[in-house]
Amino acid sequence: MPTRQIVIDDAVPYAADMFGHLGEITLLPGKKITPSDVQNADALIVRSRTQVNQNLLTNSRVQFVGSTVVGLDHIDQTYLQKNDIHFYSAQGCNANSVAEYVIHVLFDLAERHGFDLQHKTLGIIGVGNVGGRLYQKAQNLGIKCLLNDPPRERDPKDNELNFVDLDQCLTADIITVHTPLYMSGVDCTYNLINAEHISRLSPEQILINAARGGIINEAAWAAQPLQAIVVDCWENEPNIDETLYRSADLATPHIAGHSLEAKIAGGEMVYRQLCRHWQIEPQNNWQTLLPPDPQPIEIDSRTESSQTKLHRLFKEVYNPYNDDSAIRDKQIQKVHLAFEDYRRTYPLRREWHRHRVQNIKTPHLAKLLKSLKFIIDG
Numbered sequence: 001m002p003t004r005q006i007v008i009d010d011a012v013p014y015a016a017d018m019f020g021h022l023g024e025i026t027l028l029p030g031k032k033i034t035p036s037d038v039q040n041a042d043a044l045i046v047r048s049r050t051q052v053n054q055n056l057l058t059n060s061r062v063q064f065v066g067s068t069v070v071g072l073d074h075i076d077q078t079y080l081q082k083n084d085i086h087f088y089s090a091q092g093c094n095a096n097s098v099a100e101y102v103i104h105v106l107f108d109l110a111e112r113h114g115f116d117l118q119h120k121t122l123g124i125i126g127v128g129n130v131g132g133r134l135y136q137k138a139q140n141l142g143i144k145c146l147l148n149d150p151p152r153e154r155d156p157k158d159n160e161l162n163f164v165d166l167d168q169c170l171t172a173d174i175i176t177v178h179t180p181l182y183m184s185g186v187d188c189t190y191n192l193i194n195a196e197h198i199s200r201l202s203p204e205q206i207l208i209n210a211a212r213g214g215i216i217n218e219a220a221w222a223a224q225p226l227q228a229i230v231v232d233c234w235e236n237e238p239n240i241d242e243t244l245y246r247s248a249d250l251a252t253p254h255i256a257g258h259s260l261e262a263k264i265a266g267g268e269m270v271y272r273q274l275c276r277h278w279q280i281e282p283q284n285n286w287q288t289l290l291p292p293d294p295q296p297i298e299i300d301s302r303t304e305s306s307q308t309k310l311h312r313l314f315k316e317v318y319n320p321y322n323d324d325s326a327i328r329d330k331q332i333q334k335v336h337l338a339f340e341d342y343r344r345t346y347p348l349r350r351e352w353h354r355h356r357v358q359n360i361k362t363p364h365l366a367k368l369l370k371s372l373k374f375i376i377d378g
């Protein structure tokens, strides 16, 4: 049998080590994969920056497409299905990474604006893999939540949670969206939070988009006085809107899902699916290449409040403002240029469960950290 050819987005970590025993690997920047690159490929492994459609695949022999991310707006699934091309998407691979990003942001906003998160309500629009994990974490932290997810609410079998309608959810102190980007249909999410909704928000409210640009009306959002505007996902990335960018309290370049664990999980889920598709036994030796866990973190202060201690801990683990300042510039053209480069060379970020915390003297905090999946020592 001729050696199989596999084209992979070079932003998939450990791709050659993971997929190398399945065939001949060609690594390319996701945005630059062309029809000629995939013409003789048997499998195509992408992230979100490759538009997978007829233009790309019409003359290729690709029979397997794997997307190592969650969003599906870059994939023409109808075309793949019509042409009997097996498609697999790593749904949920980065849910924890995004949920942790939002919690880090909440703690930072609480410190900057001097409020206690337990006195705030969090409105979660879209309660799937990301929204569901965020809800769990928020509950563990004693944050009251309002949940909005009409598709789940309509499902008679899905009765574990209480949902509210969008208008009710938009009364929360802090609102965060975690839906897919649907351009049409009964659950259309494009402009889901429209100018009318935004005009009714108060200056004390906070609005976060770490899902997809376009779910929130950006022109109205930029003009509305709010306590904080947090944007990770933008329309027309990387050429993001300057007015919204200058209005944002935190502007990150679509990295909420970019923890190392999330990127590896996405690649591994697709890898194992391709092994199943080609009936080849998966191998694990690439896992020996993973970086060691971070150094343990000490928390030994009995004086500060739990929230302050937690906030110090969270900042030590990850500070989203570093991802803001990394590309911030007075000239928007420089921000546009830095946006994609920074994402492709994103610094190492480890999820909470890779961190050990030691010397905790307050049992309440130890219990709370365990519920948030930090590893507690002593």
Ligand SMILES: NC(=O)c1ccc[n+]([C@@H]2O[C@H](COP(=O)([O-])OP(=O)(O)OC[C@H]3O[C@@H](n4cnc5c(N)ncnc54)[C@H](O)[C@@H]3O)[C@@H](O)[C@H]2O)c1
Pocket: 070, 071, 072, 091, 092, 094, 095, 098, 125, 126, 127, 128, 129, 130, 131, 148, 149, 150, 151, 152, 178, 179, 180, 181, 186, 187, 188, 189, 192, 210, 211, 212, 232, 233, 254, 255, 256, 257, 258
């Ligand atoms: N910023 C990032 O790095 C990042 C990372 C992961 C995912 N995302 C984005 O976040 C989205 C959600 O990710 P996920 O893994 O939770 O997906 P998911 O499919 O598990 O969850 C999406 C949820 O949204 C709900 N939903 C659909 N239409 C809705 C509507 N009109 N109103 C309210 N809820 C609606 C669905 O019922 C589902 O429960 C993804 O589609 C992706 O675009 C961004």
Ligand SMILES: O=C(O)[C@H](O)[C@H](O)COP(=O)(O)O
Pocket: 011, 047, 048, 049, 068, 069, 070, 071, 072, 094, 254, 255, 256, 257, 258, 343
């Ligand atoms: O769709 C997703 O999973 C996320 O938006 C993810 O951050 C996309 O990652 P990218 O391919 O843009 O690096």
